[in-house]
Amino acid sequence: MDFQLDSEQEALRDAVRALLTKAYDTSETRRAVTKQDPGWDDKTWRQLAEMGVLGLPFAEEDGGMGAGPAEVAIVAEEIGRVIAPEPFVEAVVLAGGLVAAAGTAEQRAEILGAVAEGGLVPAFAHTEPASRYELTATGVTASGSGDSWTLDGVKEPVLGGARADLLIVSAAVDGGTGLFLVKPDADGLTRTGYATFDGGRAARVAFDDTPATPLGEAGADQSDVIAATVAQAQIAYGHESLGAMETALRTTTEYLKTRKQFGVPLMTFQALTFRAADMYVSLELARSTVSWATLVLLDASTGSTSADEVAEAASRAKLQVSKAGRHIGQEAIQLHGGIGMTAEYSVGHYMSRLTAIDHALGDGRHHLNRLVSTLGDHSVVDPLP
Amino acid sequence: MKLQLSDEDAAFREEMHTFFTTQIPQDVRDTVAARRELSKEQIVASVQAMNAAGIAVPNWPVEWGGKDWTPLQRHIWHEEMQLANVPPPLPFNASMVGPVIAAFGSQEIKERFLPKTANLDIWWSQGFSEPDAGSDLASLRTTAVRDPSTGSGGAGEYVVNGQKTWTTLGQYGDWIFTLVRTDPSVKKQAGISFLLIDMSSPGVTVRPIELIDGGHEVNEVWFENVRVPAENLVGEENKGWDYAKFLLGNERVGVAPVGSTKRTLSQAKEYAKTAGPGGTSLLDDPLVAAQIADLENEILALELTALRVVANSADGKPHPASSVLKLRGTELQQAVTELFVDLAGPLALASGAGEGSDVPDLARVATPNYLNFRKASIYGGSNEVQRQIIAGTILGLRG
DSSP states (O other), X not given: OBOOOOHHHHHHHHHHHHHHHHHTSSHHHHHHHHHSTTSSOHHHHHHHHHTTGGXXXXXXXXXXXXXXXXXXXXXXXXHHHTTOOSOIIIIIIIIIHHHXXXXXXXXXXXXXXXXXXXXXXXEEEOOOTTTTTOSSOOSSEEEEETTEEEEEEEEEEEETTXXXXXXXXXXXXXXXXXXXXXOTTOTTEEEEEEEOTTSOEEEEEEEEEEEEEESSSTTOOXXXXXXXXXXXXXXXXXXXXHHHHHHHHHHHHHHHHHOEETTEEGGGOHHHHHHHHHHHHHHHHHHHHHHHHHHHHHHHTTTSSOHHHHHHHHHHHHHHHHHHHHHHHHHHHHHHOGGGGSTTSSHHHHHHHHHHHHTSSOOHHHHHHHHHHTGGGOSSOOSOO | OBOSOOHHHHHHHHHHHHHHHHSSOHHHHHHHHTTOOOOHHHHHHHHHHHHHTTOSOTXXXXXXXXXXXXXXXXXXXXXXXXXXXXXXXXXXXXXXXXXXXXXXXXXXXXXXXXXXXXXXXXXXXXXXXXXXXXXXXXXXOOEEEEEXXXXXXXXXXXXXXXXXXXXXXXXXXXXXXXXXXXXXXXXXXXXXXXXXXXXXXXXXXXXXXXXXXXXXXXXXXXXXXXXXXXXXXXXXXXXXXXXXXXXXXXXXXXXXXXXXXXXXXXXXXXXXXXXXXXXXXXXXXXXXXXXXXXXXXXHHHHHHHHHHHHHTOTTOSOOTTHHHHHXXXXXXXXXXXXXXXXXXXXXXXXXXXXXXXXXXXXXXTHHHHHHHGGGGGTSSSOHHHHHHHIIIIITOXXX
16 A cells, blocks of 8 residues: 655645645635635636646546546645635536536537636536435436426535536436536526635525436436545545645644743643644544545546445545544634634634535535444455455 | 555465464464453464564564565554454564664674574563653663672673562563663763563562452562673663663554454454344444444554555654554554443443353453553553654644
């Protein structure tokens, strides 16, 4: 088992880090960007596109870079380090990933090329007010045949749903859950956008006899594609969280070194430094599991790990990150004291973002539940396939 | 980045699995699986089976029986051993005094001790801690005063006086390696020497300490005017603290008890399948199932962290993340012993039951093991010491 990056991967990491730390030099810059719709910065998005980052996971014939999960992980982690609000995981890994996995050759070329160039930002409209973390669609239904379909129902909250240039919508079809493309100007489409607590954006998206184009085979059940793509996005979210947790911890330790009370630095107090040590332990354990999940995903492309193994690895990563993110986020604020509560200071925003990621695509309890369902199938958990 | 083991490492893993599951005496493996105490003879038999195959001391220099293995291969050796219910080689010999003698001892002292140490022909005890020197080990007070007028070869003898404590399995010890104060006039770390003492010497007394699990695992060792030939000094006089730091820091493979904790959890899960009322499965209890699934995930994270640490350990220096492994490894080890008590439920009270009891053996041993393993977060540098190392060395938080 080898967790090391190669030199090209290190170069990618350094380039993305340089771009993002320049774009988000202070938390005030991020705060200003997230106050304005769409909640992220178009210039930064274009720069990411120019660097090739937005087409990273897509095949070259579809207009992408043909890179893999390791490169996606690197970018996601850098996004997390500065909690850049650009929707890399949501638009590229998740929504783009669905098109890559389910789309026809024409759809892939048309959509993914535009995503890679930064000109088209898609969103996956899946969560329904009553669906919790289920991967099936029930509240939005599709009817039609051939290329002529319409959708009815409500999706909410849809991350990035108001700004999206293209909606990829899951909807109930005969025998399962299908995927459909809906354009922003479609008849009977109502999008009501709002801000989320982490500076992001979400929307209520209502469909009323709204025309939609099947993604891939018309009327087919795409549950397997959804599950596989969601697993990839869960792992990428894990990396985004790692970046955020690392910064939250570093910010906290810097504060303990510099902030003085009773005439001495806070790091004089063992009650505080021991808690920082525990945060480090949480971070390193989460890093191990998330990095391993990426290795499991890497091996799926050669067929040496199965879809079920990837889904399980994603659940394991998401559970570990859920626990670590809560621990580190909560302690980062507590060890700062009052300043950590303020919107002007960075650390609270990190906790907010970690909380948002935790509740996207399944929180720790949800994934623990999934692991419980296969508890009796193995004697020990062996990290090797 | 790569998930799979190389073909070579995969073959190595298979080889280790086969060895440990076929070449170690079955009664030893059964005793470990039953979570019962091993006898001295069982521990010796197990080590000698490994040593006969040349794999008892892979961490030693090759010329003294070590193996030119990668850190990953040593990790695999250690994991497969534990998964097969094989006790790791006696740490006092294999991980403590052996590497110190090999690194700092004279040629003569190496030849005299290393082969017998590897084969457990000499059973070593550890004489470090004292009643007033626990985490603050350097404040130890056992003295060794050189008397140049006696002994063979004109080198003289040390006269040792003082008391050591927490000497694990000292009742079996043939020899004891000690830290003794040879210069009381300098800074406390600078006046300590590393001295080897024959436990059959006049003036050495071993007294048992009974622990909360009712067992006799540790001892007090008293020294009253014990005369020790000066040639039993390892390395240089007053350099003992450096050797002790080497000893305590040189192991990063096996710092965290991953394999044994995995195996015990697997055993607990199996036990749970019939431990419910009327023989039903406790895995159908959502709280039990969630706790076990969560522990499995935490142990996976620990194992993967251990793999990351061994992968980055080419320079041979202690990796600061070793403290993470020790801290989290012992927490999880304790959590699994605690789980076993909960699974045993009321049967956990039957710890003293003997023949004719209807209580399964695993339920009887659950609580003594739980109580016994409270030691894990105290020994080897308490978990608070590990937090201090993480905060200071890794995070740069120095009070």
